Amino acid sequence: MSPPTVLLITAETAAGKRLQAALEQAAIDATVETTEPECVDTTLLRTAVDCLVVPVTCEGMAGGHLAEAATGLYPTLPVIMYGSEADRGEHIQAIADDDLGSPELAAAVGEALENSETMAARPASRPETILATMFERNSEHLYVKDTDRQYLLLNDSSYAPPELLGRRDEDGLPAGATYLDAARGDDLQVINDETDILDIHEFSPSMGKHLRTSKVPWYDETDELAGLIGITQDITDQKERERLLRQQNERLRKVALLAAHELRNELQVSTGHLSQIEADDEHIGAVEESIDRLSSIVDKVVSLASSDSPEFEPEQQWLSTVAWDVWSSLSLEAASLEVTSDRRVLADPESMRLFLEILLSNAVEHGGPDVAIRVGATSSGFFVADDGPGVDVSPPERVFEAGYASEKQNSGFGLYIANRIAKEHGWSLSVDDSEAGGARFTVTDVERPD
Structure with a gap:
């Protein structure tokens, strides 16, 4: 022996x-x-x-x-x-x-x-050697935590240092408070409710990383809850590719809407002039039919360009994650963003990002390069508010009309598209004055994950 x-x-x-x-x-x-x-x-x-x-x-x-x-x-x-x-x-x-x-x-x-x-x-079992190899060789962030959320197993990844062994995220993970609060909430949900959390998209401004996390309960040999098992993947490069694709699609969408808007104006002028012609001529009838067909085509272009696919699959995501994700892509120096409170939202990921990108970009365009923006949760949804000049139009809901623009260089379709996205999700989007005197866009009727 x-x-x-x-x-x-x-x-x-x-x-x-x-x-x-x-x-x-x-x-x-x-x-x-x-x-x-x-x-x-x-x-x-x-x-x-x-x-x-x-x-x-x-x-x-x-x-x-x-x-x-x-x-x-x-x-x-x-x-x-x-x-x-x-x-x-x-x-x-x-x-x-x-x-x-x-x-x-x-x-x-x-x-x-x-x-x-x-x-x-006892000698190591074959499954234990497999598990050890996964933690030794995998580049993704793999970990096991106990019911106190302390790391018991942790691989040496670029995301989390090995010094976290025996500690919690907030004891040493180089991430911001908003991210740590969200991670803590996910941990507690898995441990307290014994439910899986799968494919949660996260963003840490302090680390500059986009992450995808899944966590499941861990049961020991007596089938008692012992903690959780998780994996966090760095998807920053993937998110950058998606951002560039979204920008390209948004440009194409706005070009289509702007072209349709101008064509519709010209068709209305042509129809008006044509109605003043009293002669009964077969050529006039052909022109009228042609104008009707063009109007139908324009309506179809507007419909296709202003709507997302109704077949989207809503996913649960943190409001703060999407807000910081979008903010990091805007490359702003003087403007500031503060996430005052957080919540989960059930939404199509791409639509949610486009929605917040429109609202945040709108705040910067109208509030100036040093605008201060606040994003936060409410009991029935969330809000985006700024300290800019506010909405100087009556009624304020006119800003959601297709083609409405307070400045000549704007297409006038951004907020129109945002409102369409809200309606497709069953949300209500409204605009009012913020506490700082700027604009406040409030989203209500937002479904919360179970």
Whole structure:
């Protein structure tokens, strides 16, 4: 029978030899293995471990957090923390000595080995090696959290640092408060309601990343809820391609609407002049029929250019995610955006982005380069408000008419399209004065995900 294994978390291979010598000096039959702190989770999956020895700090990572991650995976694994500032916690024995050759530390390891009955001590199973390989080699952000939302397994991705092991997102993830609040809400929904959250689109302004996240409940060997399993993918490049395609489609849509608008005006003039001709001539009848056909074509162009596909599949998404997504594509320096409150929205992703892009662009066009814009949730929907000059037209709803433009350089179809998108989703879009004296667009009757 092979001797038990003691796993030492250290960045120095020589440290393992010092602990091995101390155990031999104390006549304790055990083999010391070492692992770097960022690899402790996958090492536990691959290696049979009877006792874990953790320093107070190692390579900038707190030993207490590493111990919490380890015991989250294997609750009965004996853990000994050594160091002058070691503090006792659940499943953790503290030795207030920085010396790996300390007789006190060796004695504590020996005692832990005598009483150790942990699943971590059995040889790694084939599924565990598969899981370890996924976390070691996958470039996507894979993770497992306990019911306290602390990371137990975490791969080294560009999105989340390994220092998060044993900690929560808000303890070290380099993301803004809005993103962290949304992530926390998703975690709690999965844990408290035991429901899946799939393909949630997120945007973190501080990281400059567009992300797609899925999270599902994790049940342990007794079928009890133990936490959640998640994957977060960096889809920034994909979102940039989609943004460019949306801009191209929007330009084509506005060109079509503008052309149709001008043609309709000319056709109305032609019809007016034609009605003044009293002669009864077959050529006049042919001209009238031609004008009617052209009017029908213009109406069809307007209908096709101003409506999205009615076959869209609504998806749940965070208001803040879409707002920051659109804002990041506008490349504004002096203007500012504040998301005052957040909520989930059921909407077609592309239509929702186009909708907010029109409202935010409209605020910048009319409010000036240093306009301050606020986006927030309401009990029945959300709003977009600015501190610009406001809406100087009566009634205000005229801004939603096709072709209405307060400035000559505008096509006059942006807000018309936004209103069409709102109607297709069953929303109501209205405009009024904001608290700052600018314009406030309010969306109501917005469906909230279950």
